[in-house]
Amino acid sequence: MAHSYYNQESHGPYQTLDLGPFVLDNGDTIRNLALAYATFGSLSPAKDNAILFPTWYSGTSKILEQAYIGPGRALDPERYFIILVNQIGNGLSSAPHNQPSPFNAARFPRVSISDDVRAQYRLVTEHFGIERLQLVLGGSMGAQQTYEWAVRYPEQVLRAAPIAGTARASVHNRLVVEGLIAAIASDPAFDNGWYAEPGLVHRGLRRHAQLFATKVFSSRLFEQEGWRALGFSSVDDFLSGFVEQHFLQQDPNNLILLARKWQDSDVSRNTSGDLKKALSHITATTFVVAVDEDDLFPLADIVAEQTLVPQSHLKRLSSPWGHLAIFGLDQAYRDNIDSVLKELLATP
Secondary structure (H helix, E strand, C coil): CCCCCCCHHHHCCCEEEECCCEECCCCCEECCCEEEEEEECCCCCCCCCEEEEECCCCCCHHHHHHHHECCCCCECCCCCEEEEECCCCCCCCCCHHHCCCCCCHHHCCCCCHHHHHHHHHHHHHHHCCCCCECEEEEECHHHHHHHHHHHHCHHHECEEEEECCCCECCHHHHHHHHHHHHHHHCCCCEECCEECCHHHCCHHHHHHHHHHHHHHCCHHHHHCCHHHHHCCCCHHHHHHHHHHHHHHCCCHHHHHHHHHHHHHCEHHHHHCCCHHHHHCCCCCEEEEEEECCCCCCCHHHHHHHHCCCCCEEEEEECCCCHHHHHHCCCHHHHHHHHHHHHHHHCCC
16 A cells, blocks of 8 residues: 555655565564565674664654664764664554555555564575674664564674563563554544554644653653754644654554554563573673663663663663654764764774
């Protein structure tokens, strides 16, 4: 189904790898799994300068590029071959909205974080022929994928940087996500688990955007009117012109699929529910990054996991943007995350 948001004009340039029939962890199959990705820099002859950066909830490779990549930055395309990979369901890769007609989002199978990582593994090893990654990093849902990579494929990951995210969704985190899903589903157009005409839906996405804003920004941002730095004149102007604008362009079925995946994230599925055992598999030098003002993935939750990761170091950043600092809206955050990542990449 065509969509005016998920395209090369808005989020390109990107390429797509057809992985053919892809069997998911739950036994379902995506018949023609398309994995969208963008690359920056050149792969060295020895194929030893690669970095993998998966997307977060509602994010695309273009958003990651704008926030993290550039000459002189930690992710410098003049030094590294950087792969930005779009997770399954985000709209550029295979997702409910882009399946063959007749459109039926309810038929798109439920996907897990481990499905994403297994697909990305094929992109890295089969398509590019890369045996080891210098760094795997990601923010929020990207952090979930980073942990999955480090646990599932420890020999392939030399360094890892999960940013503002956890290896297993907490009970509180799952409840927050359930609220986001319920907000989308409150729209009258939502019927029997999916939207038949997602292009006509607005009410549920607006509720979702407003609830999202209460969790991803810190109270300090609103108290200090930090949104004025982006050119907004009031809270309402900021919410409508930034948060709602971001989500109203997107497909609600895609967002629900991503939210369910976020909610189900748990690397201990690899170890019968034993999180300590799962994280003990990590051999990568790991910098676990937390944002002090993050209410979505609180510092205490991140620290509780970090202490279970061998060879790991906690890196605390501060930003009034809270969780959404990962979008790179705060120049101080951009400078600090670059310093953290440069330090990590310099670590043997």
